[in-house]
Amino acid sequence: xxxxxxxxxxxxxxxxxxxxxxxxxxxxxxxxxxxxxxxxxxxxxxxxxxxxxxxxxxxxxxxxxxxxxxxxxxxxxxxxxxxxxxxxxxxxxxxxxxxxxxxxxx
Numbered sequence: 001x002x003x004x005x006x007x008x009x010x011x012x013x014x015x016x017x018x019x020x021x022x023x024x025x026x027x028x029x030x031x032x033x034x035x036x037x038x039x040x041x042x043x044x045x046x047x048x049x050x051x052x053x054x055x056x057x058x059x060x061x062x063x064x065x066x067x068x069x070x071x072x073x074x075x076x077x078x079x080x081x082x083x084x085x086x087x088x089x090x091x092x093x094x095x096x097x098x099x100x101x102x103x104x105x106x
Contacts, residue, residue, distance in 0.1 A: 002056070006093040013087055018042070019057070020049055020082040023093070030082035035099050042083040047073055049082040050101040055091030060084070072102045079104065 004011045004022050013022040020030055020042055029036050035048035042049075044063040050073060057080065060068070064084040069075050079102070082093075097103040 002087050003090050004087060004093060015088060016086050019085045019087055022087060032101055044081055044084045047100050050079040051082050052094040053080050053091055056089030057091055058086035072100055077104050
């Protein structure tokens with residue numbers, strides 16, 4: 001079973017599970033502040049569940065590419081939408097600052 005590491009917590013999940021659902025089912029959230037309430041509920045159009053990932057996950061799909069190519073995001077940031085990403089193996093998740101989690105400091 002793959003594990004997801006997020007904010008000091010390790011969560012087991014089924015291979016192929018949607019990352020957003022894994023986090024929410026574990027009592028965690030891929031959203032910052034009010035975006036926890038103001039989001040598209042996993043439809044891949046708002047971009048508030050953007051996270052940085054390290055591990056085995058699915059490739060970006062067209063919906064994710066489209067949303068991450070628009071402000072305030074950009075494809076070069078390397079962020080992924082938790083609602084469009086499937087967990088394929090162990091993965092570490094980091095949520096950055098900002099309403100959309102877009103403030104990547106490198």
